[in-house]
Amino acid sequence: MGVAGLCEICESRAADHRCDRCGTIVCLLDYDAEMGLCADCAARAKPDDRRGDTFRL
Numbered sequence: 001m002g003v004a005g006l007c008e009i010c011e012s013r014a015a016d017h018r019c020d021r022c023g024t025i026v027c028l029l030d031y032d033a034e035m036g037l038c039a040d041c042a043a044r045a046k047p048d049d050r051r052g053d054t055f056r057l
């Protein structure tokens, strides 16, 4: 628990992770531990994303 505050995605649970990409603090459910990203960034970064835009840092 290194992050204080409320999850910036669902705004209903305590945040305990920080996204490596956008810095958003998110709760466990809105965090992709495998990628180290918030659900938002993880969705964009997925290799099976079909919108055709390249993920860049």
Ligand SMILES: [Zn+2]
Residues within 6 Å of the ligand: 007, 008, 009, 010, 011, 012, 013, 026, 027, 028, 029, 030
């Ligand atoms: Zn959340």
Ligand SMILES: [Zn+2]
Residues within 6 Å of the ligand: 019, 020, 021, 022, 023, 024, 037, 038, 039, 040, 041, 042
């Ligand atoms: Zn993010």
